[in-house]
Amino acid sequence: MSRQGTRLDSKKVNSELFTLTYGALVSQLMKDYENVEDVNKQLERMGYNIGIRLIEDFLARTGCGRCYDFRDTAEKIQMAFRIYLGVSPTVANWSPAADEFSLQFETNPLTEFVELPDHCLNLKYANMLTGVIRGACEMVQMEVSAYFVQDQLKGDNVTEIRVKFIKRLEDAIPAGED
């Protein structure tokens, strides 16, 4: 996966195709799993696996170094959404200790043509995104939790993902070195 950022920068696909493909994935999971909670978990897990790969591209493309603090992390996650999904969420609702913030979306490309049927009201349709955040942060030694607290699909005014700092992970040291 070592490539020049410049080459990739020009590579974009139309969001409609992406949205429909994501919809096919969610539909398939709805067929596969007995209950909606399992689908939510599976989407998060898939996102996690995507996040641990996408971070490498993000670092190569942006040249970002270590985050100074969690506010810096928030800005970089915001930047990642702009790069990868073409939307710029608002960073809001900081906790007093500055260890939690929200990403608020006016529109979510993943849900553009989506309406949830009545039996899916507990589905976290775009839950892959929370997994991507968790996976990407973990790869830069930061354990976070991320979860939807508002969702326009459920009638909320905005879509909001809450991101909470849990702990800094120790750098893994290869066996035999110290």
Add this chain to the structure above:
Amino acid sequence: MSRQGTRLDSKKVNSELFTLTYGALVSQLMKDYENVEDVNKQLERMGYNIGIRLIEDFLARTGCGRCYDFRDTAEKIQMAFRIYLGVSPTVANWSPAADEFSLQFETNPLTEFVELPDHCLNLKYANMLTGVIRGACEMVQMEVSAYFVQDQLKGDNVTEIRVKFIKRLEDAIPAGED
């Protein structure tokens, strides 16, 4: 789905995120189905469902009218790949009767980081694309078949999708009218 093309034209997502999401979809299907042939079929069927929706966006965005002939169709499919996947396949290998052509891809964004393990050599990894072509054409009253004949994932020099005209479908006439 009636929207202004101009609004959507600016909406692009990064191809890496799309590629990884498509990979998650294929992996899930590999877990779900007992054999690779069923995965190929399921990918084609998902593509078909995407195609029958994507064509509306394509027509609105491009203002394309009816195709004069199958060569015209080939050019429009080529244009659609440029719009939706950011790649421009070469149209080649026309049959003498001009009812079959190939789309040849130097690179396929769907397979960028993919290597097929040995037990998946019959997997048509990007088979969703053939379904998209079939579904989109059917919605403009043209039955075609589309299938991979070469695939860089299998060691071929190019990736090639063959598209074959089958028949023109009658315009559906609503019941009670004639």
